[in-house]
Amino acid sequence: MASRYAVSLTPDLSALIDRSDPHDPIARQFVPDRAELDRQPQETADPIGDDANSPVEGIVHRYPDRVLLKLAHVCAVYCRFCFRREMVGPGRRRALSGAALAAALAYVRERPEIWEVILTGGDPLILSARRLHEVMAALSAIDHVKIVRIHTRVPVAAPSLITAALLRALKAPGKATYVVLHANHPRELTPATRKACARLVDAGIPMLSQSVLLRGVNDEPATLTALLRALVECRVKPYYLHHGDLAPGTSHLRTTIAEGQALVRSLHGRVSGLCQPAYVLDIPGGHGKSPIGPSYIRPASGTAGEQRFEIDDFNGRRHIYPPGSAGG
Numbered sequence: 001m002a003s004r005y006a007v008s009l010t011p012d013l014s015a016l017i018d019r020s021d022p023h024d025p026i027a028r029q030f031v032p033d034r035a036e037l038d039r040q041p042q043e044t045a046d047p048i049g050d051d052a053n054s055p056v057e058g059i060v061h062r063y064p065d066r067v068l069l070k071l072a073h074v075c076a077v078y079c080r081f082c083f084r085r086e087m088v089g090p091g092r093r094r095a096l097s098g099a100a101l102a103a104a105l106a107y108v109r110e111r112p113e114i115w116e117v118i119l120t121g122g123d124p125l126i127l128s129a130r131r132l133h134e135v136m137a138a139l140s141a142i143d144h145v146k147i148v149r150i151h152t153r154v155p156v157a158a159p160s161l162i163t164a165a166l167l168r169a170l171k172a173p174g175k176a177t178y179v180v181l182h183a184n185h186p187r188e189l190t191p192a193t194r195k196a197c198a199r200l201v202d203a204g205i206p207m208l209s210q211s212v213l214l215r216g217v218n219d220e221p222a223t224l225t226a227l228l229r230a231l232v233e234c235r236v237k238p239y240y241l242h243h244g245d246l247a248p249g250t251s252h253l254r255t256t257i258a259e260g261q262a263l264v265r266s267l268h269g270r271v272s273g274l275c276q277p278a279y280v281l282d283i284p285g286g287h288g289k290s291p292i293g294p295s296y297i298r299p300a301s302g303t304a305g306e307q308r309f310e311i312d313d314f315n316g317r318r319h320i321y322p323p324g325s326a327g328g
């Protein structure tokens with residue numbers, strides 16, 4: 001397996017594994033499993049279509065007002081379910097060269113419609129503070145870019161890397177920097193991780209989270225609730241709950257969409273609105289994300305000229321909106 005997909009586990013995450021538990025949810029995310037050799041026909045090397053939307057090396061331009069800028073193709077840890085597992089890891093694609101970075105920045109500079117640049121990868125926060133500072137300074141100099149968003153697993157995988165020098169490097173004068181933390185299980189929010197998040201937020205960097213819905217890791221209400229609450233306690237707003245992508249050899253970790261919708265419905269009304277992420281699917285082929293959460297509202301038959309809806313409350317009871325009409 002190690003020759004097929006990259007394997008790496010930091011001491012921080014290794015220490016979290018309960019070796020007496022054959023179904024440990026941390027091990028399940030990072031330790032290779034023979035099931036990864038089982039590739040389903042619908043699984044593809046580039047399940048969310050990065051390459052189809054890459055006009056120049058390092059850039060993915062899928063939506064009109066934002067681009068991904070992939071600086072590196074290495075991570076602190078390698079997730080067994082990664083949707084870029086064919087692209088990330090030692091010996092996969094190389095980091096952006098100076099010339100390629102200059103061309104990627106020129107692409108952004110020449111397109112005034114680009115409002116947000118998302119640094120992703122690979123994990124941008126394993127780069128040196130000096131390299132990050134150079135990139136942030138270059139983005140700062142582009143007037144129409146207002147937001148720099150950084151996707152990372154580092155505060156979970158290697159919290160000691162969130163140093164004062166790194167925090168200084170993440171400041172882009174005149175821009176808002178957001179950090180989006182990838183975390184999937186409440187045990188990942190260790191005291192060290194919580195301190196790393198506090199350092200980021202106290203430095204004036206708002207934080208959001210993204211989690212992947214994973215069978216045997218976080219696919220039941222108590223675990224997901226504990227994760228989402230722990231994130232909010234760390235001042236990290238849950239942003240996305242991703243349905244598992246069709247990455248090769250990951251079917252043992254994917255739930256069905258019906259299971260995901262039932263899980264999201266179980267949180268509605270019972271867990272604070274602060275804790276509610278959007279349940280989303282990246283449509284295979286590079287067609288972008290769409291929300292796939294359960295629907296609580298549907299048209300109801302009404303009197304002529306009046307549009308009425310049937311809506312479910314968090315106890316599963318149905319109501320007619322506007323009320324007062326037949327059945328309301």
Ligand code: SF4
Nearest residue numbers: 075078079082122153
């Ligand atoms: S940290 Fe992100 S890019 Fe790296 S292996 Fe995990 S999911 Fe993939």
